[in-house]
Amino acid sequence: MPHPHRKHLLTSVQMAHFVATGALRMDAVVPDDMNQQAIEVLKAGIPGVPYGTPLSEAFVDSEFVERLVQLPEVAGAIHSLVGPEPTVDHHAVHIRKAHEGEAQNLHGDAIIDVRTDAFDVQLMYYPQDVTLEMGGTLSVPGSHLRRTNESDTGRYQNLRGQTRLVCPAGTVQLLHHGIWHGGRKNDSDLDRYMFKIRFNPTVRQVRLWNTDDLYDDAVAAELEQNFPWYENATGRLEKYNRIMLWRAISGDDTYDPNYWVTRVSNRPQRVVTDRANNPHTKVKREMV
Amino acid sequence: MTATAETPLQTGLRQQVLVLYLASSALDARVVGWSTYDGTGETHPTTGDSDVPPYETGLDALKDGWRLFQASQLNPPYPGHEYDVSFLKHEFFFEKIV
Numbered sequence: 001m002p003h004p005h006r007k008h009l010l011t012s013v014q015m016a017h018f019v020a021t022g023a024l025r026m027d028a029v030v031p032d033d034m035n036q037q038a039i040e041v042l043k044a045g046i047p048g049v050p051y052g053t054p055l056s057e058a059f060v061d062s063e064f065v066e067r068l069v070q071l072p073e074v075a076g077a078i079h080s081l082v083g084p085e086p087t088v089d090h091h092a093v094h095i096r097k098a099h100e101g102e103a104q105n106l107h108g109d110a111i112i113d114v115r116t117d118a119f120d121v122q123l124m125y126y127p128q129d130v131t132l133e134m135g136g137t138l139s140v141p142g143s144h145l146r147r148t149n150e151s152d153t154g155r156y157q158n159l160r161g162q163t164r165l166v167c168p169a170g171t172v173q174l175l176h177h178g179i180w181h182g183g184r185k186n187d188s189d190l191d192r193y194m195f196k197i198r199f200n201p202t203v204r205q206v207r208l209w210n211t212d213d214l215y216d217d218a219v220a221a222e223l224e225q226n227f228p229w230y231e232n233a234t235g236r237l238e239k240y241n242r243i244m245l246w247r248a249i250s251g252d253d254t255y256d257p258n259y260w261v262t263r264v265s266n267r268p269q270r271v272v273t274d275r276a277n278n279p280h281t282k283v284k285r286e287m288v
Numbered sequence: 289m290t291a292t293a294e295t296p297l298q299t300g301l302r303q304q305v306l307v308l309y310l311a312s313s314a315l316d317a318r319v320v321g322w323s324t325y326d327g328t329g330e331t332h333p334t335t336g337d338s339d340v341p342p343y344e345t346g347l348d349a350l351k352d353g354w355r356l357f358q359a360s361q362l363n364p365p366y367p368g369h370e371y372d373v374s375f376l377k378h379e380f381f382f383e384k385i386v
Binding site for chain 2: 145238
């Protein structure tokens with residue numbers, strides 16, 4: 001895979017948005033000619049890829065997917081999040097049939113994954129206009145750092161501030177591996193298609209994006225945002241965990257504009273001695 | 289002669305369940321999440337079917353006739369995991385018998 005041009009890399013503000021929300025959405029980033037072609041390609045099926053295949057080798061037999069991951073904005077976002085030459089974990093075509101009666105339970109993919117200094121990214125591509133009735137993917141902003149296992153969250157039907165995806169054709173989402181999500185019930189007359197690829201990083205995910213705005217105030221604002229479904233107290237812990245992730249990917253272990261981490265890790269070691277009042281000291285205090 | 293309890297089929301009564309997730313452990317706190325299950329089978333609530341909570345607070349559900357039958361306990365965090373985030377903590381189960 002060629003190195004993306006710097007202008008196509010994500011900014012620090014976009015990366016902070018991803019760290020806070022667990023998602024990055026690019027509306028209509030895939031051109032119409034590809035979207036027109038996509039349904040037939042996805043219906044025919046995308047050839048399987050062994051786990052861990054380098055991205056540059058994974059889709060040599062699927063020209064459509066190769067074009068998709070090489071679109072400048074898509075390639076720039078993948079590089080910014082997981083770095084050069086990630087491996088393909090797996091891919092899948094998801095079809096929600098017209099008037100399909102069931103929604104998926106809210107879940108995280110794979111199994112519980114508590115890495116604090118690395119993450120996988122899932123690309124989701126929507127070749128059609130997705131309406132609310134078509135049951136676009138449900139996802140929960142800011143849920144990606146919760147330590148839960150797969151569908152143990154299935155009891156949660158709706159959370160305040162959840163995202164029920166409605167998007168134009170050609171939209172791509174990039175999601176943190178931990179985000180709570182699920183395919184919603186399709187109440188429309190149209191089958192809904194989505195193509196997913198999971199990427200594993202092969203390098204340390206440190207400053208892989210365009211860092212020109214690394215200390216922009218908007219970075220701190222992204223990391224400080226709250227979500228309507230957060231409980232009052234746990235919402236504060238979310239900010240603590242975000243700062244820890246931002247420190248890991250920015251390489252700056254002092255970053256903490258709102259002091260969430262600093263105040264609870266401040267354990268000074270310097271001892272102030274009061275030698276004059278210590279009866280065991282041999283130093284005599286002189287009167288002046 | 290032994291008295292036998294009437295079965296649900298005989299009474300015609302069914303349970304509806306409402307689960308509210310609140311912003312704090314207080315029952316009058318803001319609703320942040322919700323789920324419903326309908327034992328009458330007349331409605332079919334499911335994942336991602338609404339963006340608007342049925343009530344603003346847990347107390348509002350009581351005022352509307354829901355009976356609280358279970359609330360989350362308040363457990364201290366496991367030592368060493370004080371900053372972990374996981375499931376929603378303030379879960380309240382309500383019922384209506386209809």
